[in-house]
Amino acid sequence: MKIQRADDITANDVNIDGAEKVRMRMLVGPDDEAPTFYMRQFVVEPSGHTPRHEHGWEHECYILAGSGVVLTPDGAKPIGPGDCLLVPPNEEHQFRNTGDQPLTFLCLVPKTD
Amino acid sequence: MKIQRADDITANDVNIDGAEKVRMRMLVGPDDEAPTFYMRQFVVEPSGHTPRHEHGWEHECYILAGSGVVLTPDGAKPIGPGDCLLVPPNEEHQFRNTGDQPLTFLCLVPKTD
Numbered sequence: 030m031k032i033q034r035a036d037d038i039t040a041n042d043v044n045i046d047g048a049e050k051v052r053m054r055m056l057v058g059p060d061d062e063a064p065t066f067y068m069r070q071f072v073v074e075p076s077g078h079t080p081r082h083e084h085g086w087e088h089e090c091y092i093l094a095g096s097g098v099v100l101t102p103d104g105a106k107p108i109g110p111g112d113c114l115l116v117p118p119n120e121e122h123q124f125r126n127t128g129d130q131p132l133t134f135l136c137l138v139p140k141t142d
Numbered sequence: 143m144k145i146q147r148a149d150d151i152t153a154n155d156v157n158i159d160g161a162e163k164v165r166m167r168m169l170v171g172p173d174d175e176a177p178t179f180y181m182r183q184f185v186v187e188p189s190g191h192t193p194r195h196e197h198g199w200e201h202e203c204y205i206l207a208g209s210g211v212v213l214t215p216d217g218a219k220p221i222g223p224g225d226c227l228l229v230p231p232n233e234e235h236q237f238r239n240t241g242d243q244p245l246t247f248l249c250l251v252p253k254t255d
Contacts (some may be wrong), residue, residue: 091204139178
């Protein structure tokens with residue numbers, strides 16, 4: 030059984046097109062031999078954002094801290110601590126930090142390898 | 143896209159053998175047509191615990207609040223906010239609240255239906 034404090038896991042810069050001021054920790058992933066899905070933690074600094082994109086797999090997210098908006102097909106919706114989200118496959122989305130503190134959230138994805 | 147405050151989702155008593163003072167919210171599940179895995183939130187009241195059991199699927203957990211222990215094949219290990227866990231398939235486990243506040247955690251499982 031893996032038990033680890035998330036803060037003790039290295040947060041790596043997300044260097045993909047469209048990402049600004051975003052870091053990611055792989056909390057439960059390939060190195061843990063997770064069988065079905067992976068748990069990542071994202072930290073978006075103030076004024077930062079994830080890419081605006083879509084893809085063929087879902088996200089399941091839980092907002093831990095901070096405030097921001099998620100862009101949806103119906104426009105921008107506010108998000109804050111305690112919110113849970115399902116981003117279905119092939120739906121455009123983007124997370125933006127609109128506050129003055131880091132926006133931190135879990136974002137889980139199915140294993141695709 | 144589903145966006146919902148977790149506290150606004152009904153918490154149902156977990157009435158299975160070995161569970162004491164446990165409630166569960168299905169944050170992202172079958173009703174949302176989640177494709178691959180489900181996100182649940184458990185609330186274990188002080189002195190409560192989940193069943194001591196094992197099964198053929200994994201758990202991926204994130205502790206949100208409170209304090210407790212998880213029973214592992216190597217004994218009881220402390221858990222607290224910000225801890226992430228992988229319980230591999232077929233490994234015995236149990237979550238116990240050893241504090242005086244609710245122990246709240248996310249516990250995700252693969253879709254099996």
